[in-house]
Amino acid sequence: xxxxxxxxxxxxxxxTGWNRDNSxxxxxxxxxxxxxxxTPRGLRLTLSSLATPQFATSYQLGTVGVxxxxxxxxxxxxxxxxxxxxxxxxxxxxxxxxxxxxxDLARTAYIRHGWDGGARAKKETxxxxxxxxxxxxxxxxxxxxxxxxxxxxVSAVSNQTLRNGGTxxxxxxxxVGRYGIEGLASSDGGxxxxxxLYNFGGDVAxxxxxxxxxxQDEGNVATTSERDRIHGRFSMGAELYYGTLNxxxxxxxxxxxxxxxxxxxxxxxxxxxxxxxxxxISWTYAVMAGSYCSLATKLSFxxxxxxxDWAVGMELWRKKxxxxxxxxxxxxATLPHKPERSFQxxxxxxxxxxxxxxxxxxxxxxxxxxxxxxxxExxxxANNNETAPEPINKEMSLxxxxxERSFQxxxxxxxxxxxxxxxxxxxSGVLKARLDQHLRLGLLWEGRAKSLxxxxxxxxxxxxxxxxxxxxxxEVQFSS
Numbered sequence: 001x002x003x004x005x006x007x008x009x010x011x012x013x014x015x016t017g018w019n020r021d022n023s024x025x026x027x028x029x030x031x032x033x034x035x036x037x038x039t040p041r042g043l044r045l046t047l048s049s050l051a052t053p054q055f056a057t058s059y060q061l062g063t064v065g066v067x068x069x070x071x072x073x074x075x076x077x078x079x080x081x082x083x084x085x086x087x088x089x090x091x092x093x094x095x096x097x098x099x100x101x102x103x104d105l106a107r108t109a110y111i112r113h114g115w116d117g118g119a120r121a122k123k124e125t126x127x128x129x130x131x132x133x134x135x136x137x138x139x140x141x142x143x144x145x146x147x148x149x150x151x152x153x154v155s156a157v158s159n160q161t162l163r164n165g166g167t168x169x170x171x172x173x174x175x176v177g178r179y180g181i182e183g184l185a186s187s188d189g190g191x192x193x194x195x196x197l198y199n200f201g202g203d204v205a206x207x208x209x210x211x212x213x214x215x216q217d218e219g220n221v222a223t224t225s226e227r228d229r230i231h232g233r234f235s236m237g238a239e240l241y242y243g244t245l246n247x248x249x250x251x252x253x254x255x256x257x258x259x260x261x262x263x264x265x266x267x268x269x270x271x272x273x274x275x276x277x278x279x280x281i282s283w284t285y286a287v288m289a290g291s292y293c294s295l296a297t298k299l300s301f302x303x304x305x306x307x308x309d310w311a312v313g314m315e316l317w318r319k320k321x322x323x324x325x326x327x328x329x330x331x332x333a334t335l336p337h338k339p340e341r342s343f344q345x346x347x348x349x350x351x352x353x354x355x356x357x358x359x360x361x362x363x364x365x366x367x368x369x370x371x372x373x374x375x376x377e378x379x380x381x382a383n384n385n386e387t388a389p390e391p392i393n394k395e396m397s398l399x400x401x402x403x404e405r406s407f408q409x410x411x412x413x414x415x416x417x418x419x420x421x422x423x424x425x426x427x428s429g430v431l432k433a434r435l436d437q438h439l440r441l442g443l444l445w446e447g448r449a450k451s452l453x454x455x456x457x458x459x460x461x462x463x464x465x466x467x468x469x470x471x472x473x474x475e476v477q478f479s480s
Contacts, residue, residue: 001446001455002095004048004479005072005128008056011083012076012126016145019103022180023173024195024237027254030269031284033098034296034313035434039442039457040473048479050085054078064473072130087479088451092427095453096446098315099286099294101267102233102258105177105199135159149176163188184241193241202233202260232259250277279304292317292427313434318447320428439463440470453477 013020020026042064050056058072084090126143137159144152151173158166167188174181181196235256242249254273259265267288274281279302286296294315301308429447444457459471 001453001475001477004046004058004477005056005074005130007090007095008050008074008076008080008083008085009126009128011080012078012124012143014082015076015078015080016124017148018145018151019105019175019177021102022105022175022177022197022199023182024180024197024239024254025182027197027235027237027256027273028271028284030099030258030286031271031296031298031313033100034286034294034315034432035284035298035311037098037313037432037434037442037444039444039459039471040455040475041471042473044473044475046475046477048085048477050080050083050479053080056080056085066134068133068135070130070132072128074126074128076127077125085479086451087453087477088448090453090479092430092446092448096430098296098432099267099269099288102260104261105202105233150174189246190244191241192244193239195237195239197235197237199233199235202231231261232257250275252276278302292319309437311434311436314432316431316433317427318429318431320426451478453479 010020021029042062044060044062046058046060048056048058054076056074058074059069060072061067061069084094124145126141128141130139131137132139137157139155139157141155142153146152152171153173154168154170156166156168164187167186169184169186169188171182171184177199179196179198182194184193184195185191235258236254238251238253240249240251252273252275254271256269256271258269259267269284269286271284272282280300281303282298282300284296284298286294288294296313298311299308300310429445432442432444432446434442439462441460441462442457443460444455446453446455448454453476455475455477457471457473458469460468461470462468
């Protein structure tokens with residue numbers, strides 16, 4: 001389960017229009033979420049609050065052998081009005097869903113919230129601090145938005161057990177949509193590095209413009225082929241790092257293909273990464289098999305030792321039971337309500353006709369001539385009655401209540417899809433499972449009970465059936 005502070009940080013990036021997916025470090029984010037999710041250990045309680053739109057706090061208490069905990073504070077210069085902080089109202093997919101489609105590249109890159117073309121920039125800032133007890137370890141993060149395409153962040157950890165008492169990592173990120181570049185420097189080993197990601201195909205802005213022109217030139221034939229093709233984005237990237245103190249370095253290459261929202265078929269993501277110095281090659285494949293099921297698999301191979309690893313993962317969502325729906329319907333039925341006018345009556349600007357006897361209804365259904373005089377009789381009667389127009393005007397003045405967009409739609413700078421708007425709160429929990437070549441099984445059940453978010457999980461070793469449970473834990477979160 002995502003922690004509350006990570007959820008709030010996502011709201012900050014969404015508020016400033018920064019795309020966290022357009023980074024080489026996020027190349028395997030989907031498969032990692034399905035295959036490498038952590039299982040809780042012991043009992044852990046978390047109380048969080050978004051006290052103001054710009055300030056959040058979180059307190060955590062855990063028992064794993066000894067009692068430990070942490071205190072966290074977060075401040076943002078961007079008001080986080082979009083973040084739903086109440087734990088009983090946060091959509092579960094925003095916190096628990098592992099498979100997340102890529103954000104719209106053109107919108108996140110070129111339409112920034114609060115930025116007006118090349119006008120004077122709003123240099124927004126995020127500050128986050130966390131103190132771990134009783135070890136007195138301090139963790140800090142500062143994110144500074146310099147321009148629509150440039151962001152700078154510094155993270156630090158202070159602990160006596162670390163060399164030199166702690167480490168500091170500084171990172172500069174440059175993102176223009178088509179490509180993103182990151183430069184980093186760390187005090188741990190004097191590490192220097194650079195990594196980048198280049199996108200092509202799919203929703204890259206320049207290709208979209210040329211595609212529209214091609215469709216206009218070729219007519220219906222091009223439109224048909226455009227409808228049948230798979231809408232996806234290819235991303236290629238690499239990273240290079242070198243330790244100035246230990247005189248060692250490394251590099252890796254990667255490629256990803258992922259479908260984007262215009263694709264009407266099954267959403268999928270496939271990646272391949274290569275570490276030429278170590279000889280490791282890794283392939284991952286993740287697919288959203290349905291609205292309630294996601295699957296992932298990973299295969300790694302070393303060309304020097306011929307060793308291979310594999311892992312499979314699954315995410316199965318539980319739909320709200322019929323009992324919950326029936327209770328809601330029962331409560332709604334007990335409330336006094338006025339029957340809504342029929343669509344035909346609304347179109348003709350009149351009240352519904354009185355209910356007729358079954359014989360009369362059969363006569364009307366069998367003849368189309370009888371219905372016309374009835375309308376002519378009702379309309380004058382409504383005009384002659386002085387009190388009749390009042391309920392009609394009241395009916396016509398009632399406007400449909402506009403439902404607030406989901407947080408996921410706000411993060412992707414779009415309106416809710418019809419299905420998403422209809423089924424925004426259709427889930428009650430999710431079961432996650434993974435299995436690797438060492439027969440280590442990870443199980444995790446996450447959901448919501450009343451106003452509490454819970455995560456119950458266990459690590460099981462199937463090779464030791466005498467004592468298979470290696471870890472067992474429960475995490476409970478409440479936020480307001």
